[in-house]
Amino acid sequence: MPRYNPAVIEPKWQKYWEANKTFKTPRLPKGRKLYVLDMFPYPSGDGLHVGHPEGYTATDIVCRYQRMRGVSVMHPMGWDAFGLPAEQHAKKTGTPPRTTTEKNIDTFRRQLKMLGFSYDWDRELATTDVDYFRWTQFIFLVLFDTWFDAQQQCGRPIAELPIPPDVTEESDEAVERYRDEHRLAYQLEAPVNWCPALGTVLANEEVVGGVSERGGHPVVRIPLRQWMLRITAYADRLEKDLDLLQWPESIKLLQKNWIGRSTGAEVDFFVGSFQDEDGKPSEKEYHGWRADRKLGGWPKKPGDEVLRIYTTRADTLFGATYMVIAPEHPFVERLTRSDQAAAVKEYCQQAARKSDLDRTELAKEKTGVFTGSYAINPVNDEAIPIWIADYVLISYGTGAIMAVPAHDTRDFEFAKVFDLPIIPVVDPGKSPDVPRDDLLAGRVAFIADGTAINSGPYNGTPTPEFKKQIATDLSDAGLGRSAVNYKLRDWLFSRQHFWGEPFPILHELDAEGKPTGRLRALTPEDLPLDLPKKMPFDATHDRPEPPLGKAPEDWLYVTLDGKRYLRETNTMPQWAGSCWYYLRFLDPKNDQALVDPAVEKAWMPVDLYVGGAEHAVLHLLYARFWHKVLYDRGYVGGAEPFMKLVNQGMILGENGEKMSKSRGNVVNPDAVVKDYGADALRLYEMFMGPLEAVKPWSMKGVNGVYDFLGRVWRLMIDDRAEVMQLNPAVKDAEPTAEQNRVLHKTIKAVTQDIESMSFNTAIARMMEFVNFFNKEEVRPKGVMEKFILLLSPFAPHLAEELWEALGHKTTLAYEPWPPFDEALLVEDTVEIPVQINGKLRGKILAPATADNAALEELARADAKVAEHLAGKTVVKTVVIPKRMVNFVVR
RNA sequence: GCCGGAGUGGCGGAAUGGCAGACGCGCUGGACUCAAAAUCCAGUGUCCUUCGGGACAUGUGGGUUCAACUCCCACCUCCGGUACCA
Known part of the structure; x- marks a missing residue:
């Protein structure tokens, strides 16, 4: 009669844990602490996916195991709840995003509770909670109030920013402007996808092939005022501090490459204040400039008379046969000679129309246009033509390059298309796998190191030495200097959405109601700034502006100290809330601070962070950046938030393809729990293979572990009896030497496997244990109890039920983890x-x-x-x- | 193109220098049963076999070693990331 029935025992124990607050975590750890964090989910309308419980089960096993080892465990859960879908739903149906979001959270919470995870639910939070985003806004104020001191490599209060005397003298407004230019949060005009037909600004993913995903209306890219975060200031620290972390090397490398530090040199090429008929700078003026530079040295900001370029190969200066500037370069107009004006204008307009995507997709064939002007190569005084081409990006380096077609594949391709000269200046030497003759004849590009040729006095110098030497020589002549560049860009931090955190920023208005350009930040006391309660979600706009531009006037306009202000109408991106949630979990109800410093010091850093590899770069980099700013400004005690990181692998559908609705291979956890129970789902997800591996789902596999749980049940429970009673084989008996050996072998293996997060093999060892004891006529009670404890982190409901059946009155969650005796293994x-x-x-x-x-x-x-x-x-x-x-x- | 990861039975996977295929799925046979379900037991890499055993086998080719899935070199395939970053 009493068969293994998860449908009965699982809700029973979930209620028990909830009623007894079994997993409540104290405010401060008692003894050793462990902070185990899951990447919190975005509560989508589809509900939980079987990918979610994979990482969540792994962390739950670690937490349950460590509690039994007497460790104080912090294990919270919450919701990354801002997001576009709720807003799109609002546009269609008029349902406020908050309503949709709360409904989705309810579903997710129910599903997670159904799986028996040992979260301290009293710490639950959502990024959309006003009490939460109050502190997200607070952190934005910190960013706004911080500048980066490059000397000290540290973020400091804006009030401590040294103001140059000429700025101070100019005006108070100039000082304000100077400060605004140095804040970690600053404004910039950046292109957005504006769809005039829909009257709205679209996210990149809402634009497909140049038209809107919804309705297929044309989309144009036009500049709009945006908020940026100066993450590039922290690039060096973000790279260096990776060394402190126990992350997979591949993920560290990914971040390193994303930051993309490169060392090289900046060099000024003379273009002159005016040009001769042929577009070349006057020789006389050039020599005067050389003399000035020799005396005055390298200016921090280049004047109009030079084109400043960045190169990692200053050793190839003698091979520079032309220059290229990006279509958006500020010198485009100045350098364009009248006979080229029409062609240049046409080219730049075309480039502007292309989205970033188009520009990379059409990257196959190089395009460009000649400006008609020339620059003078400082190493040999030769005039070389200046071209405009979109293969040079305005956002990297100085937006201008010297082109060395013999030693750069992109320059080579361009030179081939436009028939520009190719001068080899690096001899690769005689090696069987280098086409040396082709290179010397200009038929191929060679990008590796070698020995200098065609380089005047530098001939014969090996590449690395040449780089050092020329940097010194250029620096002495005031023509160049060593420089560092990053692929990492500043973070575009504003979105044109309603459903996001409003910025705590006001724009001052003049008497006519026009913005004066002056900003006013709200004070922390003014927070939270909630979204407007009443909002016309279906409003269309006749000019590119965020949805909040159509917010009710009583929200939009503010009068303070006799001045009228317009609220910032952009909102923060979804990343914002997830950048610091791990701090708030520690002190979720605090209304005085984002986290109590004593609590923060006691629990941080996160000891184990588990989540999908899709967040390997952006989320983890952004969160690390915020954490460093908070550290610099004294809000947290450590420089890094996440000590150990593990990425769980994706779970594929039964057909080995990525799970998706369109492929029809989505596995619903509700259905699995209904048929097999939460313990079987948990156990199967861990038994499939290594946590980090990508692996396909198999319902037969779920059935397999379900059968195993049934065998565990029958090992101890008499399922032929009418009432709940122990299997007669379970006796108060001393274990035999062999039984002891099997038990201790299992304890040892399971313990070590949990420590190394090899859950699949831990389960295999427990199966071996059960296969052995199934054949034993006498199953000593003491052995069975120890086994239940081993099983409990994996299948907690079944374990609690068996624990109770063996006569225990309280939860096993804090029972000491069984030790193993090496002597018994021999x-x-x-x-x-x-x-x-x-x-x-x-x-x-x-x-x-x-x-x-x-x-x-x-x-x-x-x-x-x-x-x-x-x-x-x-x-x-x-x-x-x-x-x-x-x-x-x- | 560049960077990263992975290739082992019919399938998921185990073994990180020492018995390849633990554990599970599937399959085959058996027990129980009037029968079925459930459960339990046994077998299960491929080929050859005189039924003792033998040969081959961890993507491919080479190497190191008494011994290689494991270490080294070259290559192939698949998956993930990234994309003109000067």
């Missing part, structure tokens, strides 16, 4: 393989204590081995005690 007799020339020929039984000579003797005595040895000469014998014997024969 076997008297071991089976040892015997090899001849590395091939297995026999097996011998030997005392575990047998020495090498004894083992060799036993091996020779084995009939099969003797047969193989007959008539051969043993050249060498290798004996590894307790492992194997190998005879090398001739």
